[in-house]
Amino acid sequence: MRLNNTGAWQPGDAPGGRRFVETHPADAPLRLVSGQTLGPVTMSYESWGALDADRSNAVLILPPLSMTSHAAGPAGPGHRAEGWWNSLIGPGRAVDTDRFHVVVANNLGGCDGSTGPASLDARGRPWASRFPALDVVDQVEAEAALADALGIERWHTVIGMSIGGARALEWAVSRPHRVGRLLLIAVAAATRVEQAGHTHVELELIRRDPHFHGGDFYHLPEGCGPRTGVSLARSFAHMRYGTERYWQERFGGQAWYHDPGVCHAKFREYVLAQGDKVWERFDANAYLVLSETALNATVARGRGGIGEALARITCPTRVLGFSTDRAYPPETQRELAAGIRGARVDIVDTDLGHYGFILAPELIEPHLRLALA
Incomplete structure (x- = not known):
């Protein structure tokens, strides 16, 4: 069934590097923070590098709202453009695929292979306006189910930027035993009023x-x-x-x-x-x-406040911001780091604003290497 008026990836399109895992079948749906359920749920992802024998070298990268799992690799069938972190992921690069097994998951609720509004429900109808509201907690629940299916009990490092950073933060707060290191880029503990x-x-x-x-x-x-x-x-x-x-x-x-x-x-x-x-x-x-998921993002919900939530993080953490970011200004990164025990914060001086993590990979590279060391 082909849908009109959407740029969503659809079954029948070239898969490119995408792989697919049904994390929640229709008879065992994902239970959402809202009280609703969502099923079936499929998560799509791409990966590079081999998983080592004890499965301890897996790195999870969580993209921002409009980016997909195609963080590395050429344009071609299934991918309109080359990877958005192409110069940072690969053999010998900052995220070294000779050393790490790198997984980039498409957003639950998005449109690049993971279940979203343009996906079909259990009766074969597009969800469209019936698709339920999601919370960052729901997205991480689906990502954790994906990790389970891949046999990854603990990530060597979780990296997230912008709203992907909110999910990385949720991973470390809700599942500290599954996160070995944490890199948060251009994100805050809760969505700001101006944003x-x-x-x-x-x-x-x-x-x-x-x-x-x-x-x-x-x-x-x-x-x-x-x-x-x-x-x-x-x-x-x-x-x-x-x-x-x-x-x-x-x-x-x-x-x-x-x-x-x-x-x-x-x-x-x-x-x-x-x-x-x-x-x-x-x-x-x-x-x-x-x-709307980004609008409602806060690590504090149900945890007694931001301070109490951030106190749950036990892994080494680095927080990175950009001096001219108007979406998530530097003070939000400093506040975030101040609440995480032992966290290191770095503010990159750049004129690129929030897009610094995409437009200037050379500014990101040293921080990625330090986070993964």
Whole structure:
């Protein structure tokens, strides 16, 4: 059954490097924080490097909202682009696949092979608007079931960035015995008010698109989905993840002040094109589900507060932030590290803002090597 109006990976598409594990069959569904259940649940992932005899060299990398499991490798069938950390994962690289078995899981609730709104339920119907709300706790529960299926009892290191960092944090808080080391990149212990405000605007742009139809648009003719809403939402996010200096230098430098019209036109064209690209490879309902999960992310829920939650972490921990990150400013990383016993915090000086972990792998490399040492 092919769905229209979605950039989601669908069964029948080339799998590329994806592998699939059914972690929760329909008759044993995943019980969610909300009280609802979700089943069947399939988790998709990619991996590189061999698992050693005692299964102690496995590294889990948890990507941000719009990234997939294709963190390394070339573009090709099943993968529109080369791996987003291609220069960091591989033989002899910072995440050395001669030494480690590296696993990157696709987000539960996303659209790249793990169960999400564009997946089919037990009766063969797309979930669409019926897909339940998720919590970071639910996502980690599914990732833990994936680890169980792979025979990995304890990760050598868990690495997460942005909302993937919230899941890495949840791993270390809820399952300290399963995490040997922890690297948290550009994340906070709880979603900030300003970040939440920006996200609410993004989601309203999608919901108010007249072609959204409450999330039930997969059965409509191709071209009748909420392309405008998704594209504008991602364009808005893309702008705020960069910085004033970065955008100015990229689109005109001093020309901003001498001929702003030309620079503005180039900037507008670029930003809107980025939004269109996300529509082509993503799913509107998954964008909503994952963004709402990020909105409600807090390590404190049900644990007596942030301090009590962070006190549960027992592994060596490094926290990395970026000096110009407006989504998760440096003070949030310092606060996070201050609550984790023995944690080391590093703030990278860069003009790249929140996108530092994608756009400047050379800035990340030494910190990855230290975390994995």
